[in-house]
Amino acid sequence: MKKYKFILSGGGTGGHIYPAISIAERLSEVFPKSNITFVGSIGRMEMKTIPKYGYKIKGLFISGLKRKIFSLENVLLPFKIIISLFQSIFIILINKPDFVIGTGGYASFPIVFISTFFRIPTLIQEQNSLPGIANRLLSRYVRYVSVAYNKMDKFFPTEKLFYTGNPVRRSITMKIETDKAKESLSIDKERMVITVLGGSLGSKKINELIYNNLDYIKSKGIVLIWQCGKLYYDLYKDQSSEGIIIYDFISDIDNIYYSSDIIIARSGALTLSELAIVGKPSILIPSPNVAEDHQYHNAKAISDLDAAICLVEKEADILFRSKLDMLIKDEGYREKIASNISKLASPDASIKIVGKIKNHLSYE
Numbered sequence: 001m002k003k004y005k006f007i008l009s010g011g012g013t014g015g016h017i018y019p020a021i022s023i024a025e026r027l028s029e030v031f032p033k034s035n036i037t038f039v040g041s042i043g044r045m046e047m048k049t050i051p052k053y054g055y056k057i058k059g060l061f062i063s064g065l066k067r068k069i070f071s072l073e074n075v076l077l078p079f080k081i082i083i084s085l086f087q088s089i090f091i092i093l094i095n096k097p098d099f100v101i102g103t104g105g106y107a108s109f110p111i112v113f114i115s116t117f118f119r120i121p122t123l124i125q126e127q128n129s130l131p132g133i134a135n136r137l138l139s140r141y142v143r144y145v146s147v148a149y150n151k152m153d154k155f156f157p158t159e160k161l162f163y164t165g166n167p168v169r170r171s172i173t174m175k176i177e178t179d180k181a182k183e184s185l186s187i188d189k190e191r192m193v194i195t196v197l198g199g200s201l202g203s204k205k206i207n208e209l210i211y212n213n214l215d216y217i218k219s220k221g222i223v224l225i226w227q228c229g230k231l232y233y234d235l236y237k238d239q240s241s242e243g244i245i246i247y248d249f250i251s252d253i254d255n256i257y258y259s260s261d262i263i264i265a266r267s268g269a270l271t272l273s274e275l276a277i278v279g280k281p282s283i284l285i286p287s288p289n290v291a292e293d294h295q296y297h298n299a300k301a302i303s304d305l306d307a308a309i310c311l312v313e314k315e316a317d318i319l320f321r322s323k324l325d326m327l328i329k330d331e332g333y334r335e336k337i338a339s340n341i342s343k344l345a346s347p348d349a350s351i352k353i354v355g356k357i358k359n360h361l362s363y364e
Contacts, residue, residue: 010103011046022167127269165346166273181258202229267299
């Protein structure tokens, strides 16, 4: 088999990084002699995360647009884009890839855009129900567009579109019985477990909601697994006690997911894809501080299918406890929304994407 060369680019958040890793793992299986290079953004989490999985990564001098109008980074952004485009040219010339895949993030745009000018076959993977500007622009030039939601033809050219779902880490697709997962964490299988996931840095609003309802949670005899984030760990670590387990960040998430009876989380695309795989009832609290409010659109699309509870931040103080209380008390409803979100699972997303790439390369 020919030794193919691939470039993958996705970063800034785990929602872009882990789908790229999932695709890379599948590429390594299908093309065992392949050479895989990642492209990321200097100073972002992908520059540390990707090497841990055994892949090499190149960094671009690129960043995103800040919400503050008067920001030095926004002033420098045009220059960063120009520099990153030239960096991408050199990366393409040196690596000579056979195929380039972008999963979103700052670095994804310049490397994929430049690849199209060199007539290198390209694919972008859009995780959200409301695509960002970068992928909408790239869709004009790339060969294929992989999506995780239906009815995406209003954003992307129909002839390039194919549905795959979002690629997730392989370990998450390995089902674990709830009781066994609890046992592995030394949790009594008879006790309900609520897991709170606020992202690697943490969510101020979600943390405040949990803190303000700790007495209620304790009164129910619930085990609370609370990932409060690196920014907030020092503020909440003293709340740790019997039945309250506090983390700054959870790297080994598999057993945590499968031990949970209820999950409270943001609604990034990767989180939703993982929740569908593990099939857990959840309360989704979209972050209002993301591009084009895409987390709300993600959560709304799921809640419209009665597959999760969507709770916007401005209503959370009033409604959070009643929504949580309903889930705790109503086992039937928990089972219903867990079943509904399970129907959205796409454990073979990376297989479909790499299959499309393989078919393309076999006809060249």
